Amino acid sequence: MLYDAFEVQSDIAKQTRTWGRMVNEALAPWRSAGYREPLNWFTASARMMMRAGLTFARPAYGIDAVTVGNRQVPVTEEAVLVTPFGTLLRFRKDIDSVQPRVLVVAPLSGHFATLLRGTVKTMLPDHDVYITDWHNARDVPLSAGTFGFDDYVDHLVQFLEAMGDGAHIVAVCQPAVQTLVAAAVMAQSRNAAHPRSMTLMAGPVDCRISPTSVNKLATSKPLAWFEKNLIATVPSRHAGAGRRVYPGFMQVSAFLSMNAKRHIQQHADLFWHIANDETDKANGIETFYDEYFAVLDLDAAFYLETVKTVFQEYTLAKNELTYRGNPMDMRSIRKTALMTVEGERDDICAVGQTMAAHDLCTGLAPHMKSHHLQAGVGHYGVFSGRKWENQTYPLVRNFIQSHN
Known part of the structure; x- marks a missing residue:
């Protein structure tokens, strides 16, 4: 049930990313024509939508x-x-x-x-x-x-x-x-x-x-608690269907909770960097979270x-x-x-x-x-x-x- 519930959220996030890309692409010609200032807020919102949810695909190393x-x-x-x-x-x-x-x-x-x-x-x-x-x-x-x-x-x-x-x-x-x-x-x-x-x-x-x-x-609970509450079964849509796993989304959630204020502030900063055309600063935050939100089980x-x-x-x-x-x-x-x-x-x-x-x-x-x-x-x-x-x-x- 745990993994199935996450899959529903994941599907919603995937759709949100699609909408974000559509809006971003629709705004691109207007930005190219010089209408940047009035559109920056919409562009920043679209870019944030494109970042919704986690991914389970390994990013490229990119070392050429x-x-x-x-x-x-x-x-x-x-x-x-x-x-x-x-x-x-x-x-x-x-x-x-x-x-x-x-x-x-x-x-x-x-x-x-x-x-x-x-x-x-x-x-x-x-x-x-x-x-x-x-x-x-x-x-x-x-x-x-x-x-x-x-x-x-x-x-x-x-x-x-x-x-x-x-x-x-x-x-x-x-x-x-x-x-x-x-x-x-x-x-x-x-x-x-x-x-x-x-x-x-x-x-x-x-x-x-x-x-x-x-x-x-790790020492606050018996091992049986970890097995009961943190272990899930891979849904049928994946190649590892039926395998018992500790889901990557659980681990990332735990890491985020340790420094929640910092991560929230980072995403607020990202929005304003995009809105203010501060490309290098925005790219730095995006690069980090592209990796951080790519998870494996x-x-x-x-x-x-x-x-x-x-x-x-x-x-x-x-x-x-x-x-x-x-x-x-x-x-x-x-x-x-x-x-x-x-x-x-x-x-x-x-x-x-x-x-x-x-x-x-x-x-x-x-x-x-x-x-x-x-x-x-x-x-x-x-x-x-x-x-x-x-x-x-x-x-x-x-x-x-x-x-x-």
């Missing part, structure tokens, strides 16, 4: 070229390995030099991996970049089976094996946990494709440290197992986590260097939660460990924006290079 050295180099997307639940996507560059291979692990938390577009673009000039391009669970047929916590770890191991020996891994937010587990799995099995380094950025390794509102919510198994394992029982933080029924000891990681990055103002993953990985990985020599606390940034500022590009990224790049 990057500057390497002193020249522009074309970038093409290459699917290296495809499973029902995700694609190992490579951003291939036509260059002769060999660069460190890096797997960027995107969070599976209601948004597409394109949310890390800026992260990838920053890293591309210096690295051969791959990304975990997760698929929308509502589009995955039931015949593909379920996708749980261990399946996520399996994907990271398979992707690293496909990339070959000597790769590096950079995990953003939630998958810091699965990345640590994958490194332990590969260490304990003596897998030759184990990563040379792993960089964990703003990830919930130990949520007992300075709990945020997100952490407190998570398989229910993965969502519920993550809530239980990471946010309620803290099995990784206690070094008691199991994989496929076997205990995983983070102390077994001895050949994969560790860097952690946190944001001073992060209200989703608090300071100290990611750094806790160092206390778990006691098998690493001191010279194989590094930590950086980025001043003045919140959660998204850890991996996007100017401070990421100018202050955090150079440290990450040097860390990868020093262990390449």
Whole structure:
């Protein structure tokens, strides 16, 4: 019923977007003829109508070229390995030099991996970049089976094996946990494709440290409550009909509620930027929300197992986590260097939660460990924006290079 009710709202929003486009197109000739001032309010209203609702289609990465050295180099997307639940996507560059291979692990938390577009673009000039391009669970047929916590770890191991020996891994937010587990799995099995380094950025390794509102919510209810109230069944109109999922629209609604006033103000600002012909300012807000409102569903198994394992029982933080029924000891990681990055103002993953990985990985020599606390940034500022590009990224790049 939950998903069916949302579908009704989604259909109404789709019609609203259509009307908005019709009005915007009807006004275009008049604006071109110079009648801008009296029509700007109508144009702004039409543009806001065009933004109604959420989308479930993955946006384009839109990275066509990057500057390497002193020249522009074309970038093409290459699917290296495809499973029902995700694609190992490579951003291939036509260059002769060999660069460190890096797997960027995107969070599976209601948004597409394109949310890390800026992260990838920053890293591309210096690295051969791959990304975990997760698929929308509502589009995955039931015949593909379920996708749980261990399946996520399996994907990271398979992707690293496909990339070959000597790769590096950079995990953003939630998958810091699965990345640590994958490194332990590969260490304990003596897998030759184990990563040379792993960089964990703003990830919930130990949520007992300075709990945020997100952490407190996870412990305020029993797991059965999450399953009863937040899990829905994909309607028959989609390829994944019958699959139990945590809907992306639920996650986005939760994120919006955390900073509701800010998001409302942003849309008010957008209206006036359009009405006042402030194109650059309007485009900046639209670009952000185009990505923010593109959502994907998570398989229910993965969502519920993550809530239980990471946010309620803290099995990784206690070094008691199991994989496929076997205990995983983070102390077994001895050949994969560790860097952690946190944001001073992060209200989703608090300071100290990611750094806790160092206390778990006691098998690493001191010279194989590094930590950086980025001043003045919140959660998204850890991996996007100017401070990421100018202050955090150079440290990450040097860390990868020093262990390449």
